Amino acid sequence: MTNPTIEGIDLRALFEPRSIALIGATDKSPWSLNTFRNIKDSEFEGNVYLVNRRSAVVHGEKTYSALAELPEVVDLVFVMVPTTVVLPTLRDAVDQGVRAAVILTSGFGETGQEGKALEDEIVAFSRASGLTVLGPNGNGFINAAEGITPYGLPIGRPLLTGSVGFVLQSGALASSVLQFAQTRNVGLSFLTAMGNESMMSVTDVMEYLVDDPATSVIALFLESVRDPVEFRRIAHRALQAGKPIVALKIGRSALGARAALAHTGALVGDNSVIDAAFEQMGVIRVRSLEDLILTAGLMASLGGGLPGPRMGVVTPSGGASEIIADRAEDEGLQLPTFSADTTHRLHEIVPDFATVQNPLDVTGYVVIDRTLMRRSLAVVAEDDDVDFAVLLSELPRVPGPDPDAALTAYGESAKNIRTTAVPTVVLSTVLTDVTDYGRSVSNSVDFPHVLGGIEHGMTALSNAVRWGALHRATVAENADVAVDPVPLTFDREPTGMWTEYSAGRLLAEQGVPVVPTTLASTAEEAVTAAAEFGYPVVLKAVADGLGHKSDIGGVRLNLHGPDAVRDAFDSVTSALTELGSRGVATVVQPQRSMDGIEMLVGVVRDPVWGLTLAVGLGGVWVEVLADAAVKVLPVTENDVRQAIEGLRGITLLKGARGTTPVDLDALARTVKTVADVAAGLGDRLQALEINPLMVNGSHCEALDALITWTATDEEKDEEFR
C-alpha cells in the first residue's frame, strides 16, 4: 500500500501495522478470542502480543502484564480494557512510543453524557499526543489485501481478497456484509466498522481507500454524513481516480425538520436531497445491502462502469428473457433490436424454430449443444448497437456426474467471454450463493465474475451504466460552477421574511424577470400605479411574515378600474389590520394572463447539504404532483435542464394537448439565474421561493417571491426570551 497522510496523520501504522498488541486480552471475552483468532487465521506476518495484567496465559498463549514489557514498540495497540481504563492505557501506549490505536471498548458517547465526556478526554489526549485512534465502540478492521485482521467479530472463512473497500457506520451489519460478499464471491481489500468516529471518521477512511492501490471500489453503509464538505471533496477525488463509490444511506423514510417555506419544503424531503447530492457527486446510492455488494462487486470486476445502456442478452430461457425485458425497462437499460447482420448470423447458430430477438433465447437445445450460448454471445457482442453483453449463466453448485468435462466447458466459456467485442457480464437467474465448489471451478478456469440474479443484477448493471456516464462527464467537462457573491444593495436588513416587494426587487436587480410591482400605501397610490400599468391589475397585501396571502383574502385579481382598485385596497388593508399586522402596505401589479404554466422555483437550506434547489410545477400542482427536481447548489445550466427533463410534469411543459410548449432552454436559464442568486446570497439565505414563475413559451416571469433569512445569533436569543 501507499503511504497516505490525512491531516498529517500517518495511517500506515493504523491500517498496515507490522506488530500488534491486544491489550485487555482475556479468555472471558468473545471479542478478545475473535480478534486473536482472526489475526492468526489470516497468517499475520508480524508479531502479536497479548497483554493481561493478571493471567499468564490467554488464548493458549503467553501474555505480558504491561505494554512496557514487550520486546518492541508495537505499531498498533488494540484496546479491549474496561471503559474507565482506556485513557490510562492510551497514556501508557503513547509513553511507549505507540502511534496508533483501535478502541473496541464501548461505554462512551453512545451511552450518554458521562460517556461522552470520557470520549472527549480521549480525543483531546490523542490529538495532543499524535496518536491515531479508530473507534471507540467499533469492531476494528480487516485489511484483507495485506492479511491484517485485528477485528473483534468472527470472520467467516474463507476471507475472499479482492478490490472492494467497505466503510460501515454499523458494527453488527459488518458481519452480514462479510457473509453476503463471500456468498457472492466478492473479494474485499478492506473493511472497517467505524464505531463512534471520535477521531477517525468515515471520510478519513474513504480517503485512505481512494489512495489505496488495492481498492478499486468503495462501498459505504451510512447512517449520517457528518462532514458533507469533506465527503464531497473525497467523492470528487474518487470519481476522478475512476474509483466508484457505492452507498447504502439509511433514513429514507425520515422527513427532516427543515426550516423552510411551506411549498418548497414540502417538496424537498431529506431523502431527495441525499439522492440529489449523491448523484451530483457521482456516488451511486443503493437501497439494500444486497444491492450494495452486488453493485460494488460488479464494478470491481469491470474496473469501473459500463460504456452505455444498450445491452445484448443471451439466455437459454424464454421466461428469463421476459423477466430481463421487464427489469431492463424498470432500470432504464435498453435492449436494441439486433442488426440484420447479427440476426442473420444468429439464425445460423440457433435452432430453426428459435426466435432471434434481444434478449436471445437459444432454446432448450442448449442441453444438447452446450456451445450455443457462447457462439451466440460472440455474435451479439459484435452488434454495433450493443454497449455491453449479458450472458445468463452461472457456476455449478455441486460437482456433476462428469466434473472434468464441466471444467473444460467452463474453461471454454471463460475464454470466450473474456474475448467478446464489448464487455460481457455473466448473470445468474436467481440470487443464490456461489458455493465452495462453484468458487473452485471459477478459480481453476478463471471464470468471470457472476452477477447474482436478474432482479438485483439489473439494478447493478444500471448502476454501472449510470456511474460510467457520470465518470465520463466529469472527465470530459470538469464543469466550473463557481458562483459570484450577490451584494445586498438596498436599505433593508436581511432578517426575517422578505415578502413580494423586497424579494422581487432583489431578484429583479440580479436579472431574474419579475413582474413590475409598485408599492402602494394608500388607495390613491394604488390607483395611480394601476393607471400606469393599465387595467386590469392585481393588488396584494404586503406584510412581514405573511407567507400565504391568499389564505387571508390578501390577493385581489382582475381589477378593471379605479373603483375596483380602491375597494380592493380597503378590503385587503382591513384584513391586514384585523390580523394585527404591523404594516398595511399593498403592491399593485399588472394582471398577467394565466395562459402559461405556473412553475415553482425554490431554494431551501438543507441542514447537511446546504442550499438546495427545487423546481416543479406550481400552483395546485405542487400538492397534487408532489414532484420536484432537486439539486444541491451550485448547479450548471445543464444540471437544471436535466432536472427539469426528469419532472413528471414534463408532458405539460412539452405541450400536452392544447398548451403551448415551454422553451426549456429559456426556463433552465431563468432557473439557473435564480439558483445563482441564492448561492450568491450565501450563509444568510435560509430559503427563497418564486411561486409562481409564470412560463409561457419562452417567456418566464416571477409573479410572486419570498425570501427567508437565517436568524442571527442575536435574533435566535430574542426568540427564546
Next chain:
Amino acid sequence: MTNPTIEGIDLRALFEPRSIALIGATDKSPWSLNTFRNIKDSEFEGNVYLVNRRSAVVHGEKTYSALAELPEVVDLVFVMVPTTVVLPTLRDAVDQGVRAAVILTSGFGETGQEGKALEDEIVAFSRASGLTVLGPNGNGFINAAEGITPYGLPIGRPLLTGSVGFVLQSGALASSVLQFAQTRNVGLSFLTAMGNESMMSVTDVMEYLVDDPATSVIALFLESVRDPVEFRRIAHRALQAGKPIVALKIGRSALGARAALAHTGALVGDNSVIDAAFEQMGVIRVRSLEDLILTAGLMASLGGGLPGPRMGVVTPSGGASEIIADRAEDEGLQLPTFSADTTHRLHEIVPDFATVQNPLDVTGYVVIDRTLMRRSLAVVAEDDDVDFAVLLSELPRVPGPDPDAALTAYGESAKNIRTTAVPTVVLSTVLTDVTDYGRSVSNSVDFPHVLGGIEHGMTALSNAVRWGALHRATVAENADVAVDPVPLTFDREPTGMWTEYSAGRLLAEQGVPVVPTTLASTAEEAVTAAAEFGYPVVLKAVADGLGHKSDIGGVRLNLHGPDAVRDAFDSVTSALTELGSRGVATVVQPQRSMDGIEMLVGVVRDPVWGLTLAVGLGGVWVEVLADAAVKVLPVTENDVRQAIEGLRGITLLKGARGTTPVDLDALARTVKTVADVAAGLGDRLQALEINPLMVNGSHCEALDALITWTATDEEKDEEFR
C-alpha cells in the same frame, strides 16, 4: 391426495401414477437419463419401464421394445419419441388402456404452422380417446409430496418436501425455481412446467392444487392468462379455501394494443389491468422469482396471511433496525410505538444504554447474553398494538466451535418463538442460502422458517399482510356484484362511436347525472334552447366519429346572448362542413362553472380481462398525472371508493389549499353507476368515457361523454373492403 376431477378427467392417473413407462428412453438423451434418475432418486414405489425399440439395455436397465410387452397397463406414459412418432405412440398407449401421458417431445405449436397442425391432431385424438395429456414441450412434473418425479431436467438434491405447489409457464425457469426454493429451505408439494398447454392448462393444474391437501400455497410463473374466467373462478375457490396464490406475471413493460378512447386508453396499460384483476381476485402479484418463492415460503410457513400490518421488531443491530424502518415504510408496514408497559419491561431486559424503540436494537451485548433477543421478543409480542413480531436472526452457516451449545441455544429460541403471543417471523439480514448445516440445525430443533433477508423479506411480509386482509374481507363480505343488463331503449343502433348527445342520453336514462343537453340543427333551435337554459350557454358540434371536438374548433363556451349563439352555430357548423362531416348538428348546454374538479371516468375493454374501469383526474391532469385507479368490472361501491382513495390526485379531491373537498362517497356512487351501466351494456360495449365528470363538493355532473361500440362481424368485413 384426493381424487379431483377436472371436466370429467381423472388427474390421479396423471399426477399420482402407480406405474410409469418411459417411451423413447435412450442413453443418447439427457432428458431420458434425467427423468430416469429423478424417478429412481425419489424412490418411486411403483414400477418404471423403459421402452426402446432397438436397445435391449438403457440407463443400465432392461428395456421393452413396445408398450404391449409390458407386464401391466401403466398409469402414465412419459413420451420422449421424435415429434412425428408421438401420435402413433399415443394411439398405441390408448390401445393398451393407458389413461394419461406426459409429452416431453417438442417441435409442435411452438415451431410454427406445421407443428401446430400435428399438435391439433394429438389434442383431437386425446380428447376423443379420454387420454389426459400434459405438454407437449414441457418438462414433466414433480409430485414431491408423493415422491413421484417423472421430470426431464436435473433436480438438485435434496428435493425438499413442503406445501408450496408450483405451476410454471416456462421450462427453463423451473430449474431456477427449484434451486432457489432449496436454498431458502422452502419445500414443495408439486411442480410442473406446462409446456404448450395443448390440453391441460395452468388453470387445470391450479384447480388440482386447490383440492390437493398437501398444497397450502400455489405459486405461479405466468407468461399469459389464457382463460381469465376460469382463472378467476379458481382464484376465488383458492381464496375461500384459505390457499394463497402468488404469481409472477411477466410482460410488465408491454403496452397492449387496446382499442380504446384516447384518454382512458392512455391511462390503462395492460400491466395496471393485471394488477387490478389480481388484486380483486386475491392473487398476490410479485415482481421477481425471489419474491415469488420467498412470499410463497413465508405464507406456507404461516399457513396463510398475517393478521395486520403492525409489526414489533427485535434485532441485534441499530443499522439493521434502520434498514427495516426504511423498507417498512416502502411496503406499507407499520412500526407502532411500544406501550408504556412494553417499554418498561424491555428496559429491564436490555442494557442501560440501549434505546427502547420499535424496531428494538438489543445491542451488541447479545454476544455476551444470548437470551436478550428471545426474552425481548416475548415481551414485544405481547404488546397490544402489535399484529405480528419479527425476530432478526438466522440459522448458522457452518458448525461453530461448540456445535452442541449452538444446537441447545437454537432449540431454546425455537421453543420461545413458537409460543409468542402473536405470530413471529424470523428474518435474516441478507439473502444468502440456508446451508446444509443450517438446514440440519433447523430440522433437529424444529426451528421456524427463516425469511431470506430484509430487502425481500419486507416485501413478503407486506404480501402476507395484504393477502390476510383480502382473505378476511372475502370471508366476511362475499360481496355480490351482479349487474343488471342495461336495455337500449332508443332508436339508434349500437355501432361505431356515439358522441355527446346519444351517449349522454343513454347515461342519463340510467341515472348518471348528465348536464342538460338539447340538440339543435338550426341556429334558431340553438337560440331557443339557450333561452330555456338561461345564459351563458355552451354550443358544441355533434358529428359521428368526432372524438376531440375542441381540436377543430367544435366547442364554443361562454355564449352570453342570442347573437353569440347564432355566431357560434355558424362557425361550428361551417367547421364541420369543411371537415366533410355527414351531419352538421350541434348541442346546446347551460354553461357550468369550472370551479369544481374535472374527473375522467372511463371503461375500456381489455382483451384478456374484459371491461375495465379507470377513474382519474380529468382535463390536463390526465396527461400530466397519468394516474388512474383501475378496476376490472363488475365492482362494488367500496371497490370504487378504495380505488379513488389510492389516486395520486387524492390531495386535490380532499381539498388541497383553496379547493372545496369532494364528497368521495357521492363521487364513488356516481362512478359505480357508470360502471354498472357499462357492465350492463355487455358485449357490445367497447369503451365508454365521461370527460369531464365535473365534481364540486357532493355535486357530480357529466359534461361530455363518448361510447364506442364493438364492431359486429359485418362491420369488420366492411372495414376491409
